[in-house]
Amino acid sequence: MADVILSLSQVNKTYVTRKNGRNRNVWAVRNVSFDLKRQHIVALVGESGSGKSTIAKLITGVERSDAKSGSILFEQKPLAEWRRHMREYRRHVQMVFQDPYAALNPLNPVNYAVGRPLTNYKKLRGQAREQEIEQILQQVHLTPVREFANKLPFELSGGQLQRVVIARALASSPKLIVADEPVSMLDVSIRAEVIGLIDELRTQAGVSFLYITHDLISARLLADEIVVLYRGTVVESGDAKTVVREALHPYTQLLLQAIPNPWAPEQDENFDMSLLERTGDDTGCVFRSRCPHAMEACAKTAPTLQPHGEKQQVACLLYSAESREPVNS
């Protein structure tokens, strides 16, 4: 599939922890599969500990998935093969981190941060390098560019810093940017601007994005597809608008109910936040101990992701394979 730039198939990642003198395997990512099409945005949505940042590390090559556990393909080539050409891979796959304050060296001006990848990956120097820096700063709307090029990080606002981080990622002309909670540390007033910039770069620079977030609403605004993760497992995925408008999985529904809505105070008062506390074991459905619809069968069977309609997939026993309708609602 030439239009798919990134494909994850049955990817697993476990960590070994030690408790009471015994080693224990803990699942961080379990049988995760999804595709990211060229010039598309896929949002990985889940709360802290859902495995989204681990998936980002696996895709960027910072961590390795479990041996014999499925595959990660970038441009139809397995990541294992890319590992022999990691420099080239990093040029194509860039990362934008959550904290722009920590991502930049406080002693280096903007033109150094953006210019370094131009020297490393494109061998640009002198006038050509300066011109390219200006063009990239223009692209991320840091204008007037000459003024911003010489500023140090402490002279910039959080939103401007995140634009510099995005500019640095763009400098190598990547095909894919993995953006890990890129707006969560920014003031609410400037989040929309950075989200708008990511959307613009997808359209104008042709970059594909994996947008990692805990926020379903920004995912709905920005992404083409949403993948909802719970404890390392994909519980629902599909067309972004459909997943938010017609959420099927009880966990997705709870995430939507947890969004503060100033126009619906009754909904917030009625929402039981204890449902979002993590408890329970690993038998059966991963969401069983928190699910308001849990049935006896949920303790015995782990549901797998199944198509529901044309635009959605859900992993929940409420939806039978035959009828695709809830059997208990």
Ligand code: SF4
């Ligand atoms: Fe809830 Fe059962 Fe569906 Fe899991 S399979 S989400 S426990 S109803």
